[in-house]
Amino acid sequence: MDDHAFKEILCFFGLSFRGYRKVRKGVKKRLVRHMNALGCSTVQSYLDHITAHPLDLYQCRLCLTVSISRFFRDLLVWETIRSRVLPVFEASGQSKIRIWSAGCARGEEAWSMRMIWEKAKTEGLNLPPLHLLATDIHPLYLEAAQSGSYGRTSVKEVNSADRTAFFDIQKGGRRFVVKPLLKPGVTFQRLDLCTELPDHRFDLIFMRNNILTYLEDPQRSEVFARVLAQLRPSGYFVKGAHETIPETSHSLERVCGGVNVFQNL
Numbered sequence: 001m002d003d004h005a006f007k008e009i010l011c012f013f014g015l016s017f018r019g020y021r022k023v024r025k026g027v028k029k030r031l032v033r034h035m036n037a038l039g040c041s042t043v044q045s046y047l048d049h050i051t052a053h054p055l056d057l058y059q060c061r062l063c064l065t066v067s068i069s070r071f072f073r074d075l076l077v078w079e080t081i082r083s084r085v086l087p088v089f090e091a092s093g094q095s096k097i098r099i100w101s102a103g104c105a106r107g108e109e110a111w112s113m114r115m116i117w118e119k120a121k122t123e124g125l126n127l128p129p130l131h132l133l134a135t136d137i138h139p140l141y142l143e144a145a146q147s148g149s150y151g152r153t154s155v156k157e158v159n160s161a162d163r164t165a166f167f168d169i170q171k172g173g174r175r176f177v178v179k180p181l182l183k184p185g186v187t188f189q190r191l192d193l194c195t196e197l198p199d200h201r202f203d204l205i206f207m208r209n210n211i212l213t214y215l216e217d218p219q220r221s222e223v224f225a226r227v228l229a230q231l232r233p234s235g236y237f238v239k240g241a242h243e244t245i246p247e248t249s250h251s252l253e254r255v256c257g258g259v260n261v262f263q264n265l
Ligand SMILES: C[S@@+](CC[C@H](N)C(=O)[O-])C[C@H]1O[C@@H](n2cnc3c(N)ncnc32)[C@H](O)[C@@H]1O
Pocket: 065, 066, 067, 068, 069, 070, 073, 102, 103, 104, 105, 106, 108, 109, 135, 136, 137, 138, 141, 191, 192, 193, 194, 207, 208, 209, 210, 211, 240
């Protein structure tokens, strides 16, 4: 598939070619496989087909997802949450703290959050109960997230003490399975950020490396605004390292210079 054909498919879904630039090879492969399975020899016949068949349209949309992630991606984010955000949650007097990992892929971000929460508690922080919701459009990613089983590359930024504390290490050190002690309070749910929202408002929302990267305006700004409306006043928003926040009216301010953690002021 050439870039022109790929762009036609992205355009159909309001997706950004620039966002897919680095990952387009693998995504194109999946699309070609799907087109072949449906017997579509041209992009136009493929788009006509998926327009008339909602299930195939959904499958095509899933082909366009990118699940690259790892534990503690963007270390400065996690250090900021640990040192600046968790103490605010401790002092909040709230009966619970709600956190949303929006577009959680295979769960690395959600489990990282759960780990720093657990660690802070063992270090003496008196945190309220955590309700952590992790959502994604792709059911297979969610299955993997729930099973909590990872290879070495996913955990390369987890230090050895945390590996021992939070994972059952299997297959001679090649498989890392999240320990059952982390599971209470964590819920995984299928949700399309473009059309659905969770019922709750949140104290902290991660929306990294999905909508802000892969969607094109105006949909990008619209989805961002709807997600942001789920954030409580004074709550925190985390974006990806290479993403920009749409210039729509919002009241997010960086927690400190250069960090990708913002507060809703
Ligand atoms: C590159 S991963 C990012 C994972 C994690 N947030 C991180 O930054 O490491 C992007 C994830 O967003 C999900 N995603 C993309 N579009 C979505 C949508 N409209 N609704 C829900 N999830 C979506 C994909 O399925 C994929 O799992």
